[in-house]
Amino acid sequence: MLLVVAGAGAAGSVTFAAQAEPADPLAVYAARIVGDRARTRIVLEFDRKPEIAVRYIARPDRIVVDLPSTVFTFPEADLEARGLFRDIRYGSMDADSARLVLTADRPARLVASEVMANESGTGYRLVLDAEMVSQQDFEKLVNDQSWMTASVDATATAQRGDRVGQSEPAAPGAFVIAIDAGHGGIDAGATGAATKTQEKEITLAFAKALFDRLKGEPGIEAFLVREGDEFLSLSERVTIARQRGANLLISFHADTLRQSNIRGATVYTISDKASDRMAADLAERENLSDAVGGVSDTGEPAEVSDILLDLTRRETQAFSISMADSVVRSFEGQVALINNPHRYAGFRVLQAHDVPSILLELGFLSNKEDEKLLLDPAWRVKIADLLAAAIRRYRLPVVANGG
Structure with a gap:
């Protein structure tokens, strides 16, 4: 399985689809x-x-x-x-x-x-x-x-409804992709510097764009982890992907930085030790999502420590790095990337030992140029096309090896 988590940031104008409201709140x-x-x-x-x-x-x-x-x-x-x-x-x-x-x-x-x-x-x-x-x-x-x-x-x-229990099983041999829009509900995420657009709206728009793009890919079945403006804990996101048999989860984020001049995409994989201060700070902020939503901190999942589990975890990390490299290759020359675009840190949403995972930060809402792009429907379509190419490049050797 593969878990991909993506983040974003840019500027521009866009109209987001209205979420369905309860009958009489x-x-x-x-x-x-x-x-x-x-x-x-x-x-x-x-x-x-x-x-x-x-x-x-x-x-x-x-x-x-x-x-x-x-x-x-x-x-x-x-x-x-x-x-x-x-x-x-x-x-x-x-x-x-x-x-x-x-x-x-x-x-x-x-x-x-x-x-x-x-x-x-x-x-x-x-x-x-x-x-x-x-x-x-x-x-x-x-x-x-x-x-x-x-x-x-x-x-x-x-x-919220048991979407896992109600889901249709994937077709035999299908490559299943869970597309996760970061934040949602009470957890609005970051806010655009110029437009004040909330991160949760942007991530859902990107998730839907990728979902639409992957509909035409033969052998691929995609689904949205978060379908509307609802709160899901970090562990719920991972569990939904695993229970649906996902081979890949792509989740979008659009963070902010104190330095408004920094822009560009970054791809993250999980590690106990962060690659740099910026990666550590980002992971700390994203890991606060559960606290914002008023969810108990249950800590790390209880897992039996044995040699088989350790081998699974190492293989998963290798797959994660392979997917991260594929995304960077797709983005090079097409999307602005920060220096050293593949970084790593301890993101809780990436912690499943048997789910290869990446977190893709598409840009920074603190940068007006990035914010403008993130709000541009044409830019979302372009990102979806580039991610589809990255998925194809990653999927071929994985499927050939029986992954």
Whole structure:
């Protein structure tokens, strides 16, 4: 199997297809936050009464508030992190649920979470009062509700639908490609420097372009890991690809850098040790996707360590490097590449021991030239054509060797 993860960055204009909305989501039309490093209050104004569930997750310490399907229409500045919280994220998880994730600057708990009718009687107000606690008390909160956390995570996964169980088996001998659009739902990813376009929109547009391109390739069956604006954890993405019998997973990303003058594509493979500081920083940011979505850090998968597993892992890494080289060869002279375009780092989405994997960063949203290209439909088609050529070059020797 092969897992390819791709990232992107550029500038321009494009209209993205609208995502299907739930039948009648709640709306949060106003928000405010007040307080200090000891106590902080968050108030959200809903058009209708919400049902909420609260849980706690450690490393980093977070308070997670699960909601029904909800749209957030208030200005982002109205809920900027302050007081007890160093980061606040909110957004959809799937068509039926949404989430508010409060990342604490110091351990904190909710001393009150109350839903009440507002003064005008036209809506409902959610008031969340948080206060600082000791690390020991926070860890006790996490441990005491660990059974509930697992249940909530399982429920959220079930709400997204078991696409794996419902999928049609691939044709005998087909080369199966899972196309994964990075980020999604509450995890919006990076934001374009010029257009403020969210990374999750760009990655889905590239994923769909490649899916359309591969439809005409004989012997290849492709599918989208993320079909709409939904949140998938990193482990879910890998599991979906493996359970569908994927020989290749291509996932797109469009990161940002502090240096806006840096542009171009990069291909990453997995390694315990990063090739350079930039690769390490990128992997650290991408690995935070689960934290942004309010998912528990389950760590590395438990695997039996034996000589057969080690041989499988080494073979997988060799396949990953081969695919990375094929992509670089396709892009040379056609797509801007950064210096040393094949790099490596510890990306969690690439960690399956039996799934050859690459992560392709197509460019940087912090660079206006890259951003313009990423928003150009013609550029997406070109990238899809070049990736199809890279897949053909990689696939021939793999299939010949029985991979």
